[in-house]
Structure formats: C-alpha cells, structure tokens
Amino acid sequence: MPYHEFECSKCIPERKLHAVVKGPGEDVTDALPLGYLNTIPGSISERGCAYCGAKHVIGTPMKDVIHMSHGPVGCTYDTWQTKRYISDNDNFQLKYTYATDMKEKNIIFGAEPLLKKNIMEAFKAFPKIKRMTLYQTCASALIGDDINAVAQEVMEEMPEVDIFVCNSPGFGGPSQSGGHHKINIAWINQKVGTVEPKITSDYVINYVGEYNIQGDQEVMIDYFKRMGIQVLSTFTGNGSYDDLRAMDKAHLNVLECARSAEYICNELRVRYGTPRLDIDGFGFEPLSASLRKVALFFGIEDRAQAIIDEETAKWKPHLDWYKERLKGKKVCLWPGGSKLWHWANVIHEEMGVEVVSVYTKFGHQGDMEKGISRCEEGALAVDDPNELEALEMMLTLKPDVIFTGKRPGEVAKKIRVPYLNAHAYHNGPWKGYEGWVRFARDIYNAIYSPIHQLSMIDISKDEISTENGYQTQKMLSDVNLSSEITASDTLKEYTGKYDCLAEIRKREYPEFTTSAKAVNQ
Amino acid sequence: MEHDMQEKTEQLVDHIMKKCLWQFNSRLWDREKQNENILGKTMQILCKEPVEISTSADKCYWAEAVTLVEAFQKRFLWINTMENSDIKILIKNLKERMDYLTIKGSLNAELTDTQY
Numbered sequence: 001m002p003y004h005e006f007e008c009s010k011c012i013p014e015r016k017l018h019a020v021v022k023g024p025g026e027d028v029t030d031a032l033p034l035g036y037l038n039t040i041p042g043s044i045s046e047r048g049c050a051y052c053g054a055k056h057v058i059g060t061p062m063k064d065v066i067h068m069s070h071g072p073v074g075c076t077y078d079t080w081q082t083k084r085y086i087s088d089n090d091n092f093q094l095k096y097t098y099a100t101d102m103k104e105k106n107i108i109f110g111a112e113p114l115l116k117k118n119i120m121e122a123f124k125a126f127p128k129i130k131r132m133t134l135y136q137t138c139a140s141a142l143i144g145d146d147i148n149a150v151a152q153e154v155m156e157e158m159p160e161v162d163i164f165v166c167n168s169p170g171f172g173g174p175s176q177s178g179g180h181h182k183i184n185i186a187w188i189n190q191k192v193g194t195v196e197p198k199i200t201s202d203y204v205i206n207y208v209g210e211y212n213i214q215g216d217q218e219v220m221i222d223y224f225k226r227m228g229i230q231v232l233s234t235f236t237g238n239g240s241y242d243d244l245r246a247m248d249k250a251h252l253n254v255l256e257c258a259r260s261a262e263y264i265c266n267e268l269r270v271r272y273g274t275p276r277l278d279i280d281g282f283g284f285e286p287l288s289a290s291l292r293k294v295a296l297f298f299g300i301e302d303r304a305q306a307i308i309d310e311e312t313a314k315w316k317p318h319l320d321w322y323k324e325r326l327k328g329k330k331v332c333l334w335p336g337g338s339k340l341w342h343w344a345n346v347i348h349e350e351m352g353v354e355v356v357s358v359y360t361k362f363g364h365q366g367d368m369e370k371g372i373s374r375c376e377e378g379a380l381a382v383d384d385p386n387e388l389e390a391l392e393m394m395l396t397l398k399p400d401v402i403f404t405g406k407r408p409g410e411v412a413k414k415i416r417v418p419y420l421n422a423h424a425y426h427n428g429p430w431k432g433y434e435g436w437v438r439f440a441r442d443i444y445n446a447i448y449s450p451i452h453q454l455s456m457i458d459i460s461k462d463e464i465s466t467e468n469g470y471q472t473q474k475m476l477s478d479v480n481l482s483s484e485i486t487a488s489d490t491l492k493e494y495t496g497k498y499d500c501l502a503e504i505r506k507r508e509y510p511e512f513t514t515s516a517k518a519v520n521q
Numbered sequence: 522m523e524h525d526m527q528e529k530t531e532q533l534v535d536h537i538m539k540k541c542l543w544q545f546n547s548r549l550w551d552r553e554k555q556n557e558n559i560l561g562k563t564m565q566i567l568c569k570e571p572v573e574i575s576t577s578a579d580k581c582y583w584a585e586a587v588t589l590v591e592a593f594q595k596r597f598l599w600i601n602t603m604e605n606s607d608i609k610i611l612i613k614n615l616k617e618r619m620d621y622l623t624i625k626g627s628l629n630a631e632l633t634d635t636q637y
Binding site: 027028029031032034036251252258262266273274275276277278279280285286289292293294296297341345364365366369370373374 | 538539540542543545546547548551577578580581583584585587588592621622623626627628629630631
C-alpha cells in the first residue's frame with residue numbers, strides 16, 4: 001500500500017506519511033497513515049481545537065444545561081449552532097450560548113470575579129435551569145483562573161445548582177480529539193455516580209457517542225423503547241445532565257461514535273464492570289445487526305426482529321430506488337472521524353456508490369484501520385488534510401459528490417463539486433431505516449440537482465443552450481436507465497415528511513412485563 | 522485442501538474487517554481479549570458446544586459471536602456442511618490471521634501508548 005505524495009505538499013515532505021492508496025490485495029499492515037499528531041507547520045489543516053472538541057461536540061448537546069465558556073466571545077460563537085444537535089425540549093441548548101467575554105483588562109487583572117458574576121447572572125436569567133457546564137478556554141487557562149474554585153463557591157451559595165467544570169483549553173491536544181478525551185474523563189471523575197436513577201426495565205443501557213444530529217438519537221431511542229429497553233442516559237445528544245450522572249447504573253453501554261466517546265465506555269467497564277458493545281446506526285444491514293446484538297445481550301431477540309422486519313419491508317423499496325440511480329457514482333468520504341468507517345462499506349453495498357477517498361480531520365490511526373479496511377481497492381486515505389490537498393484530490397479523483405464539513409464544503413462548491421454536510425446533515429436524520437433513505441435522497445439531489453448542472457456552465461465561454469429550458473432531477477437521473485427500472489412497481493421514490501420526528505415524539509410504547517427486581521431498584 | 526482452507530479463511534477475514542468493529546478496540550490487550558473471546562465463542566457456537574455466558578462481559582462477546590455466526594452461515598454456505606474438526610482448524614486460522622492484522626502486524630502506534 002504505497003504512501004501518496006500530493007503535488008501541492010512536496011514542499012512539506014512529512015505529509016507523505018499521512019496519505020496512502022489502498023492497493024490490490026493490500027491491507028492495513030502494509031501501510032497506515034500517521035494520525036493524531038500535531039499539524040505540521042506549513043500545512044493549514046481543517047481541524048478544530050481541544051476546547052471545541054470538548055464543548056461543541058460533546059458538552060453542548062446536553063439539553064437542560066447552561067453551557068458557559070470562560071473566555072473571549074469568539075470561542076463560544078464559533079462553537080455554537082452549526083452542528084444541529086437538536087433536542088426535545090425546544091432546543092434550549094441551541095437557542096442560547098453563554099460567554100464571560102473576557103477582555104484585555106481581565107487578562108491583566110484576572111477574570112475569576114467576572115466568571116462568578118456571569119454564572120450568577122445566567123442562572124438568574126434562566127431560573128428553571130439548575131445545571132451548568134463550564135468550559136476553560138486558552139485565555140483563561142493561560143492566566144491561571146481557578147474555575148473549579150469559582151464553581152465550588154457558586155454551588156455553596158446556590159445549593160440547588162450543580163456545575164460541571166471542563167478543563168480543556170484550545171491548546172490541550174493536536175485537535176478536537178484531545179478535548180473529546182478530556183471531557184469524557186472529567187465527566188466520569190466528577191459526575192458519574194452522584195445520582196440514583198429510577199430503574200423501570202430489566203434491560204437498561206446507556207447510549208454513548210450519539211449526538212442527535214437532526215434527530216438521530218430520537219430515531220434510535222424509538223427502536224430501543226419499542227424493544228422495552230430503558231435508555232438511562234444518552235452521552236450526550238438530547239441527553240439530560242442528571243441522567244448522565246447515573247451512567248454507572250446501566251447494564252450495558254451501547255457505543256456509536258467510538259472516536260469521541262470510547263474513553264468513558266472503557267472507564268465504565270473498568271470502574272463499574274459495565275461492558276461495551278460497539279454498534280453501527282447507519283445502513284440497513286449494520287443497523288439490523290446492531291439491534292439484534294443489543295437484543296441478544298438481554299435475551300429479547302424476537303422484539304428486535306419484529307422491528308427489523310417491519311422497517312426493512314417499509315423502507316427497502318425506497319432505498320433501492322435511489323441505489324439504481326446512484327450506482328457507480330464516485331464519492332469522497334471526508335468527515336471528521338467516525339463516519340469514515342461507519343459509512344465506507346455500507347454506502348458502497350447499499351447505495352452502489354464508489355468511495356474513491358476517505359479522510360479524517362481528527363481521527364486516530366485506529367479510525368484509519370477501520371476506514372481503510374472497509375474501503376474497496378484504490379481508495380485514497382488521508383489524515384489531517386489541508387485545503388490544497390483536498391482541492392488536488394477533487395481535481396484528480398473527480399468525485400460526483402463529497403461528504404464533509406461546511407468549510408471544506410464551500411471550497412468544493414467553488415470548483416463545482418456538490419457536497420453534503422457530513423457533520424450536520426442536509427435533510428436528516430440519517431440514522432435509522434428511514435434516515436438512511438433520507439441520506440440517499442440527499443445524495444441523489446446533490447448529484448442530479450438541475451441548479452448544480454447549470455453551475456457547470458461557464459457563462460464567460462460556454463455556449464448556452466436555449467433548447468433545454470426545463471429539467472428535473474429525475475430527467476437527469478433516469479436518462480440512461482432501462483424502462484424496467486423507471487417503470488418498476490417495487491422501487492419507490494421517498495415521499496416522507498419534511499419532519500419525520502413528529503410521529504416518533506407522539507408514539508406510545510408497548511408495556512412489557514418487568515421483574516420485581518427492576519421495579520424495586 | 523490447504524489452499525481451500527486459506528481461501529475460506531480469507532473470506533471470513535474480509536467479512537469481519539468490512540462489517541465488524543469489535544476487532545479494533547484501541548488498546549493492544551483489549552484487542553487480544555476481543556479476538557480470543559469472540560472468535561472462541563464463534564467456534565463453540567458453530568460446533569454446537571456449550572458457551573460460557575455467566576458474566577456481562579461474556580454475554581457481550583457471545584452477542585457478537587452469534588451475529589457473526591449468523592452472517593457466516595448466510596453468506597458462506599459452505600460453512601454449514603463443514604465437520605467440527607474442520608471448523609476448529611478454520612477458526613484457529615481465522616484467529617491467527619486476525620491477531621496478525623489487528624495486533625502483531627498492526628502499524629497503529631497508539632496500541633501500546635502508555636499515556637492513553
């Protein structure tokens with residue numbers, strides 16, 4: 001598996017060890033990109049900082065909490081809103097963001113009094129909210145503000161509130177991944193085991209590494225509830241602060257994003273003996289196997305099978321409609337971390353697309369082992385790419401669509417490559433059976449959008465046809481398909497609602513018999 | 522025969538590497554335990570031998586093994602007609618190959634990072 005040298009990075013020879021091409025018959029023991037290292041000087045990468053990883057990825061999806069950053073206002077603004085981790089309490093955690101707004105004089109004279117004032121003001125402004133997460137930033141960390149002491153002082157003065165302190169300043173690691181690690185460990189050290197939960201089922205799980213992007217968590221929780229499983233907490237999407245304090249009481253940790261949250265699962269395993277089961281919530285086959293695994297653990301396979309059969313029968317004809325139209329399309333799978341391995345194989349098998357490249361902004365070598373193993377031959381795998389490398393890949397690989405973040409996505413648009421937002425989605429949720437079809441629809445719309453076709457025309461030199469005044473996605477996608485496919489009665493285009501969560505939120509769940517042991521706990 | 526067994530082993534390896542996650546836990550000792558327990562239980566299920574599931578950890582390994590066996594039996598029909606003695610050789614080869622790919626031959630420098 002040869003390392004790959006980008007033309008644009010020849011002046012940064014160290015970069016060569018961060019990219020490989022998966023050759024015929026080769027595997028991850030032949031070559032593996034370096035990973036989770038400091039970004040090489042001269043390479044402007046697409047990473048976030050450790051504060052962002054702690055706050056934006058893991059802390060702020062918690063829904064019933066004031067999320068306060070102790071630092072200049074830009075830190076909190078740049079870690080607000082964009083990830084669309086919604087919640088079922090009217091998106092409280094997305095609507096508001098809080099910063100102490102440190103200034104030059106605070107750097108010189110200290111900002112602890114400013115922090116205390118802000119905490120008190122925030123609790124006063126939102127009197128129903130009694131929980132807070134408090135984030136260190138580079139500025140407050142460097143001047144040595146003792147935010148733990150301030151939090152303790154407030155909790156003594158206001159015994160009804162509880163504050164979690166996260167010491168993960170921006171410089172605390174090579175990328176946002178350093179922050180994921182820090183907040184995982186801080187949460188279990190400070191908060192787990194401090195609340196006694198009400199146990200209502202014989203089958204109790206924590207759902208870990210799930211951030212409810214456009215409702216992913218609610219889709220998965222719906223399946224678990226239909227199986228009679230109590231989801232004690234979700235770490236952290238749509239999760240409740242006090243539920244997460246009781247993580248030690250679950251029977252099983254079901255882990256989705258191992259990149260950002262395996263740390264707390266590993267600690268729960270060591271400290272409380274709770275096992276970790278890694279699952280894939282994306283794609284029909286991986287999701288079905290995942291539901292079945294969780295059910296097997298509890299001995300309730302029949303309940304999982306009923307869901308798998310019902311959902312597959314309902315949604316598979318829709319998935320196959322898109323598969324016929326996406327077959328052979330080239331995609332670049334360029335997310336932050338875990339989605340490169342969640343999607344690399346299943347998107348090829350179930351949607352028929354060819355993954356020509358995977359990259360990760362903050363993944364570790366373990367993520368590359370998973371991602372490269374799941375790719376087909378010929379894929380170019382890159383760690384911590386810079387913008388010029390991404391441009392070079394798009395120009396040479398000529399993908400039909402890329403899945404990445406909004407900043408590299410905007411760069412892609414400028415060279416007329418359509419992109420889908422891998423972090424925050426377009427028309428999610430993308431997890432679950434219906435969600436996977438919605439993802440297929442988004443890919444289809446990205447590739448075949450008539451507007452995108454128009455953007456390919458260079459009005460400064462291309463001749464503009466006046467013949468084709470009207471086009472639709474379907475006119476473009478079906479032009480080379482056989483009538484057997486276009487007229488099929490079994491294949492169905494997706495016609496689901498814009499908001500597919502409303503019905504889930506109203507659903508009533510079956511009551512299963514629960515043992516006296518569970519009820520009395 | 523040997524070539525046939527090697528080819529069959531590689532089919533199972535390819536399935537695990539593309540469909541499973543358990544083989545890639547982030548610590549070396551954890552990968553050893555995962556490979557040993559999940560593939561050990563896989564062999565026992567295929568050979569219809571008793572499987573230990575008294576602890577939560579065992580139940581987890583067993584759940585992974587059951588789903589793996591189901592996938593093997595559905596995708597690789599030849600496994601359903603194999604003798605137990607051959608299944609044991611097959612899974613032994615599979616474990617050796619998995620140990621190489623994920624532990625002994627792994628280029629992942631983080632597996633032995635003491636600062637984790």
